[in-house]
Amino acid sequence: MTFTDEIKRRRTFAIISHPDAGKTTLTEKLLLFGGAIHVAGAVKSNKIKKTATSDFMEIEKQRGISVATSVMGFEYDGYKVNILDTPGHQDFQEDTFRTLTAVDSCIIVIDAAKGVEAQTRKLMEVCRMRKTPVMVFVNKLDRPCNDPFDLLDEIEKELQIKVRPLSWPIGNGELFKGVFNIYENNLYLFQASKQTITEGVAISNINDKSVDEMIGDSAAATLREELETIEGVYPEFDVDSYLKAEVAPVFFGSALNNFGVRELLHCFLKIAPSPQPATTDKRQVNPEEEKFSGFVFKIHANMDPNHRNRIAFVKVCSGKFERNKNYHHVRLNKDLKFSSPTAFMADKKSIIDEAYPGDIVGIPDSGNFKISDSLTEGEVMNFKGIPSFSPELFRYIENDDPMKQKQLAKGIDQLMDEGVAQLFVHQFNNRKIIGTVGALQFEVIQYRLLHEYQAACRYEPIALYKACWIESDDEAELAEFKKRKVQYMAKDKDGRDVFLAESNYMLQMALEGFKHIKFHFTSEF
Numbered sequence: 218m219t220f221t222d223e224i225k226r227r228r229t230f231a232i233i234s235h236p237d238a239g240k241t242t243l244t245e246k247l248l249l250f251g252g253a254i255h256v257a258g259a260v261k262s263n264k265i266k267k268t269a270t271s272d273f274m275e276i277e278k279q280r281g282i283s284v285a286t287s288v289m290g291f292e293y294d295g296y297k298v299n300i301l302d303t304p305g306h307q308d309f310q311e312d313t314f315r316t317l318t319a320v321d322s323c324i325i326v327i328d329a330a331k332g333v334e335a336q337t338r339k340l341m342e343v344c345r346m347r348k349t350p351v352m353v354f355v356n357k358l359d360r361p362c363n364d365p366f367d368l369l370d371e372i373e374k375e376l377q378i379k380v381r382p383l384s385w386p387i388g389n390g391e392l393f394k395g396v397f398n399i400y401e402n403n404l405y406l407f408q409a410s411k412q413t414i415t416e417g418v419a420i421s422n423i424n425d426k427s428v429d430e431m432i433g434d435s436a437a438a439t440l441r442e443e444l445e446t447i448e449g450v451y452p453e454f455d456v457d458s459y460l461k462a463e464v465a466p467v468f469f470g471s472a473l474n475n476f477g478v479r480e481l482l483h484c485f486l487k488i489a490p491s492p493q494p495a496t497t498d499k500r501q502v503n504p505e506e507e508k509f510s511g512f513v514f515k516i517h518a519n520m521d522p523n524h525r526n527r528i529a530f531v532k533v534c535s536g537k538f539e540r541n542k543n544y545h546h547v548r549l550n551k552d553l554k555f556s557s558p559t560a561f562m563a564d565k566k567s568i569i570d571e572a573y574p575g576d577i578v579g580i581p582d583s584g585n586f587k588i589s590d591s592l593t594e595g596e597v598m599n600f601k602g603i604p605s606f607s608p609e610l611f612r613y614i615e616n617d618d619p620m621k622q623k624q625l626a627k628g629i630d631q632l633m634d635e636g637v638a639q640l641f642v643h644q645f646n647n648r649k650i651i652g653t654v655g656a657l658q659f660e661v662i663q664y665r666l667l668h669e670y671q672a673a674c675r676y677e678p679i680a681l682y683k684a685c686w687i688e689s690d691d692e693a694e695l696a697e698f699k700k701r702k703v704q705y706m707a708k709d710k711d712g713r714d715v716f717l718a719e720s721n722y723m724l725q726m727a728l729e730g731f732k733h734i735k736f737h738f739t740s741e742f
């Protein structure tokens with residue numbers, strides 16, 4: 218197989234949803250179809266969401282488990298599929314955003330009874346910003362739900378993207394019989410099964426009498442009528458519009474019962490994008506380029522307290538990654554080679570000799586990497602598009618054990634490199650402020666500092682509304698701003714200026730009063 222063929226056959230994507238819509242179940246079923254696992258339930262995915270907020274030990278244990286399921290790769294029908302897992306809990310949303318920088322497309326799962334929910338809307342915003350092609354899987358059709366046409370309207374409106382159904386449900390709730398495959402124009406009926414895949418019967422002509430026999434006269438008549446309406450209402454499906462993120466193909470089904478999953482998977486493999494070019498601060502990088510390049514989009518701490526090793530997840534953007542070859546760590550301006558890079562196949566992890574664009578390589582790390590680090594064959598360039606979001610929750614972090622000052626500083630540093638939260642140093646009083654997007658992170662940080670770094674910390678309240686990065690071409694105005702707001706200025710980890718607004722009112726006043734200052738709400742500008 219040529220290098221280009223290897224790239225073309227790769228599909229790297231994430232499944233995203235509001236908690237409980239069925240992301241984990243769908244992931245499992247895709248693995249089941251792909252033959253990567255044989256019985257559903259074999260892969261325990263990221264179930265953080267099921268845990269009570271205060272039960273952080275359980276959360277950490279589960280984060281440990283999720284290392285194994287961070288990337289689930291499998292081979293199916295000549296394709297190499299890489300599913301990137303994302304945490305369900307909304308406090309870990311930033312992890313999800315970062316993972317979305319490493320995928321070429323997304324499948325959004327929606328609960329048919331609940332419709333589009335808050336977190337789905339937010340995730341879709343990120344996809345829209347990045348122009349990531351998305352497919353929608355409307356799940357749980359085995360439960361009573363809204364009319365599918367209404368659901369389509371809701372998705373179009375709420376997710377702000379045109380939709381085009383490519384499969385269609387036959388009934389719902391107790392009367393749910395399966396889905397018609399609009400994309401392949403056939404009907405594939407089989408017995409519901411929660412555990413394994415059963416063989417079905419394919420019917421290619423919707424007017425065939427056997428359709429009436431199998432699903433009943435009335436359901437058959439409704440199906441024919443609805444299919445006609447679809448053809449009348451929706452323009453013909455255009456793959457290019459999907460690839461340009463202008464149209465989202467929609468599939469219906471029940472992941473739990475295996476309905477509609479095959480239809481989704483087959484279409485996905487055929488039309489979803491193979492690895493796409495990536496942007497750096499210098500130029501665009503094409504996957505077909507001969508030289509290897511990639512970036513770290515996620516760092517996962519190993520939960521074993523005896524080994525402070527972490528795994529850095531590197532997305533290969535171009536060229537072939539090889540074991541034991543020297544690569545240039547751009548930020549550190551240092552060459553490194555990796556003797557035990559790992560790949561992830563379903564629920565297993567193994568050392569690999571090479572990886573191609575689209576693949577994710579796990580590199581054991583003892584502190585060399587932080588999120589968004591770039592690796593190349595010598596070229597000095599940094600991959601873009603891994604922003605930190607302006608945090609919304611803040612606390613001062615204080616040392617609670619004078620003997621462990623060093624450990625605390627090191628621990629905080631490393632946790633920030635992992636992207637658990639953001640650290641700001643208040644310029645007025647020199648105190649350290651932790652900023653997060655979710656409340657859970659504070660507990661996670663305290664727990665991990667103690668257990669991994671033997672450092673005790675305590676938090677003290679600070680009333681802040683938002684932290685935003687500021688810059689200006691007008692040096693005088695910037696200096697004036699910093700002088701006037703001296704009590705509200707901080708530096709981020711990279712020494713950049715951050716304005717700490719105590720209230721929305723204060724932020725608005727600053728925006729209006731200083732027209733030449735740019736206020737940024739993500740770290741990448």
Ligand code: G4P
Nearest residue numbers: 234236237238239240241242305356357359471472473474
């Ligand atoms: P998530 O990862 O998006 O959070 O959702 P997950 O797959 O864990 O599914 C959430 C719940 O919805 C699970 O039930 C799961 O069994 C159920 N579910 C998923 N797909 C379907 C479907 O097609 N039909 C129906 N009726 N239910 C579905 P649970 O009771 O919360 O968990 P479990 O004990 O079954 O794992």
